[in-house]
Amino acid sequence: MSAQPHSVTHHAEAPKSFIRRYVFSTDHKVIGIQYLLLALAAVTIGMVLSWLFRAHLAWPHLIIPGFGGLMRPEQYLALVTMHGTIMVFFVLTVAPQSGFGNYFLPIQIGADDMAFPTLNMLSFWITLVAFLVLVAAFFTPGGAPINGWTSYPTLSAVGSVSGPGQGMGETLWVVSIALFCLASLLTALNFISTTIEMRAPGMSLMRMPLTVWGWFVTAVLGLLAFGVLLAAGILLLLDRLAMTSFFVPAGLVFNDTQPPLMHAGGSPLLWEHLFWFFGHPEVYIAILPAMGITSHILSNFSRKPIFGYKAMAYSLCAIGFLSFTVWGHHMFVSGMSPYSALAFSFLTLIIGVPSAIKTFNWLGTLWGGKIQFTTPMLFAIGFVSLFVTGGLSGLFLAQPAIDLPLHDTYFVIAHFHIVMAVAAIFGIFGGLYYWFPKMFGRRMNETLGKTHFWLTFIGAYLIFMPMHWMGIMGALRRYASPGGLGFVARMDPIDIFITVAAFVTGAAQLLFYFNFFWSIRHGEKVEENPWHATTLEWSVPSPPPHGNFVAAPHVYRGPYEYSVPGYTEDYLPQHLTPEQVAQSAEAGT
Amino acid sequence: MARHSIVEEAAVPVAAGGAGIGAGGFDSGGGGRGPDGPRGAVPQRTYMTGLTMGMAAILMFFMALVSAFIVRQGLSSDWRAFPLPPILWVNTAILLASSFTIEASRRKLAHGDRQGFRHWWFTTTALGLLFVAGQLVAWRQLVHAGVYLASNPSSSFFYVLTAAHGIHLVGGIVALIAIAYWNWDHARVARSTATQMAAVYWHFLDGLWIFLFLLLKLGQ
Numbered sequence A: 001m002s003a004q005p006h007s008v009t010h011h012a013e014a015p016k017s018f019i020r021r022y023v024f025s026t027d028h029k030v031i032g033i034q035y036l037l038l039a040l041a042a043v044t045i046g047m048v049l050s051w052l053f054r055a056h057l058a059w060p061h062l063i064i065p066g067f068g069g070l071m072r073p074e075q076y077l078a079l080v081t082m083h084g085t086i087m088v089f090f091v092l093t094v095a096p097q098s099g100f101g102n103y104f105l106p107i108q109i110g111a112d113d114m115a116f117p118t119l120n121m122l123s124f125w126i127t128l129v130a131f132l133v134l135v136a137a138f139f140t141p142g143g144a145p146i147n148g149w150t151s152y153p154t155l156s157a158v159g160s161v162s163g164p165g166q167g168m169g170e171t172l173w174v175v176s177i178a179l180f181c182l183a184s185l186l187t188a189l190n191f192i193s194t195t196i197e198m199r200a201p202g203m204s205l206m207r208m209p210l211t212v213w214g215w216f217v218t219a220v221l222g223l224l225a226f227g228v229l230l231a232a233g234i235l236l237l238l239d240r241l242a243m244t245s246f247f248v249p250a251g252l253v254f255n256d257t258q259p260p261l262m263h264a265g266g267s268p269l270l271w272e273h274l275f276w277f278f279g280h281p282e283v284y285i286a287i288l289p290a291m292g293i294t295s296h297i298l299s300n301f302s303r304k305p306i307f308g309y310k311a312m313a314y315s316l317c318a319i320g321f322l323s324f325t326v327w328g329h330h331m332f333v334s335g336m337s338p339y340s341a342l343a344f345s346f347l348t349l350i351i352g353v354p355s356a357i358k359t360f361n362w363l364g365t366l367w368g369g370k371i372q373f374t375t376p377m378l379f380a381i382g383f384v385s386l387f388v389t390g391g392l393s394g395l396f397l398a399q400p401a402i403d404l405p406l407h408d409t410y411f412v413i414a415h416f417h418i419v420m421a422v423a424a425i426f427g428i429f430g431g432l433y434y435w436f437p438k439m440f441g442r443r444m445n446e447t448l449g450k451t452h453f454w455l456t457f458i459g460a461y462l463i464f465m466p467m468h469w470m471g472i473m474g475a476l477r478r479y480a481s482p483g484g485l486g487f488v489a490r491m492d493p494i495d496i497f498i499t500v501a502a503f504v505t506g507a508a509q510l511l512f513y514f515n516f517f518w519s520i521r522h523g524e525k526v527e528e529n530p531w532h533a534t535t536l537e538w539s540v541p542s543p544p545p546h547g548n549f550v551a552a553p554h555v556y557r558g559p560y561e562y563s564v565p566g567y568t569e570d571y572l573p574q575h576l577t578p579e580q581v582a583q584s585a586e587a588g589t
Numbered sequence B: 001m002a003r004h005s006i007v008e009e010a011a012v013p014v015a016a017g018g019a020g021i022g023a024g025g026f027d028s029g030g031g032g033r034g035p036d037g038p039r040g041a042v043p044q045r046t047y048m049t050g051l052t053m054g055m056a057a058i059l060m061f062f063m064a065l066v067s068a069f070i071v072r073q074g075l076s077s078d079w080r081a082f083p084l085p086p087i088l089w090v091n092t093a094i095l096l097a098s099s100f101t102i103e104a105s106r107r108k109l110a111h112g113d114r115q116g117f118r119h120w121w122f123t124t125t126a127l128g129l130l131f132v133a134g135q136l137v138a139w140r141q142l143v144h145a146g147v148y149l150a151s152n153p154s155s156s157f158f159y160v161l162t163a164a165h166g167i168h169l170v171g172g173i174v175a176l177i178a179i180a181y182w183n184w185d186h187a188r189v190a191r192s193t194a195t196q197m198a199a200v201y202w203h204f205l206d207g208l209w210i211f212l213f214l215l216l217k218l219g220q
Helices: A018-023 A028-058 A073-109 A117-139 A168-197 A210-241 A268-302 A309-322 A338-350 A352-366 A375-397 A400-406 A410-440 A446-472 A492-522 A578-588 B006-011 B044-075 B087-110 B114-144 B153-181 B191-218
Strands: none
Touching (some): A028 A073, A028 A117, A028 A492, A073 A117, A073 A168, A073 A268, A073 A410, A117 A168, A168 A210, A168 B044, A210 A268, A210 A309, A210 B044, A210 B153, A268 A309, A268 A410, A268 B044, A309 A352, A338 A352, A338 A400, A352 A375, A375 A400, A375 A410, A410 A446, A446 A492, B044 B191, B087 B114, B087 B191, B114 B153, B153 B191
């Protein structure tokens, strides 16, 4: 047969029109940058929201413009809810996985695009619509929802009777998250198919960069987790709009003037189980790509092979698997059986094992290396620091007896912000500084980058370490004005300190914004492999052309062949043929 | 319909990836295009992998609903069983039959019988539409009996599960129609791959319905 009908090359040449090339593009690199820009917009909004509620916590009598006087409790809760939702979904899920994964997964495995480019484009646009729907919640009559990013019923399931923002605002929240789930499922499907089927000859699983392992395992988690949240979201929507009783129990009275609600028999716990069955893997969806990026960068700038490559790959898989078995540790205070709690606690503590394997292997990679303290390297080392700090407080919270008193305090806020949020953000920053030369053909300014790192690194600890002490002292989270309690009032100076630290750290991000946008046009031009790295993305021009590779790549060795004895250079790229290596070695001797 | 011969196409079902196809296993690398393969071509089995992943996601979605069904029923005392409309038996038989007709269609395609392929393909499509219509009739009968979405958790789950399954099946019907009328001359996916994917998806929804029907019948 003529293979003609099916051998159409969809990347024969780049589309000419602006719309097809930069807006409705199917090129994975354009889509990756679109995701990154979306995450940048989202993180900016999320950060400003956090400034607003931090200002209120530090100075409760401060009148902030736009709030119609003093900030009311429901306005505070709306800010917290939207901050959490935007950050978790549209920053921590979008940037490391959809952003970097889209741009670099195909190049790193030697493919010229994702397996399903049109589906890929669709995923992005659904995600963007989801984001717009979420932000629209601010502009509804009752304002944004107020029940936190976990959207627990009954508050979330009964409509505006439970508070302003719980009407149309919460409905938009649910619709937005459902759309986000759909887009994430399509992305996950695409990532998995691409990794399994599109690898270049020679690119065996055990030759894949650890970044690819991170994106691959994350995609598997996404594929299995987002469908569950989608199902839960649909049930919640029906409770809200169709008066079903999946999550709403009987006899609820929300204020004295209202009759009891018509719902009966539903279980708020059911939502908690469904939500956290998604929610815990979601934590790893945020962090696993950052682990891959960190491994990649540490090896590159230690000029050493990654320590224990296979252990790193297997521990990613182990963490991914275990993430589906521990959701109950978010629910120790829900009144669950102590036996269940014990099982969830035990499984949670087991995650410490693969996590420790990763940490020690990162340290082993650094040990004895010719370390180059570039900006991406600093962020990667910062990631390890934050991961250890946040992970250790996780070992406390994994035990029900300790979690019960700490659960509703700032200790939990401190824990998950350090280990999930800030650590993942450091992975994102590391990736941005590292791959910027590949994406734009120019380098970001190193002095600004290092200043940005130190201000952010120290700032993050100044913000979140004191929250641990506050939590242990009993400071309650979710309260807009906890000052009425004497023992909490004594912590006011700490609150002010944290808020000031948050403002300074936030302001330090201006260095990053400036560096990023300025460097796109004015950064120092670099050749295709400025970091002297080994993986396939560094074998193509910067930025890579449409279709990525000029000649079809072939892979001959593992991804982290640094400082190979007997070879002239201290890096041995994956795509060099044995003949080229031999010639180079002969020339060197 | 496509102008090139079905016989030719069916004879070499997975040719698009050129030298790379089948050259590499899951663990050996090179699952994709070989060094001499055409640029940009996606191996045909990629589509099947994508479909498999899609079905895994759909399965998780339904398993979440099913676990909610079991938990909601077990946790409360307000669960009231209601008699399922008998037409569901007919619908089930129709859907089961459609799995056989879609296989008949694929066999005809493999033997190069274009007319036979179209005949059984459209029969399958018609049976699918009949199933959806039957499900709607079942809904109407329940409404007439006073069983609404919010009447009871049992009825809520009935409507949710049948609607979710129905939406996925309508997607399958759209795929069947699209495959019948697609212009395969410039398609990236081979017709044989597309028909195979449609059949696998169809059987999947068939099996899923049997499971859901048993759950709704016996689980109440």
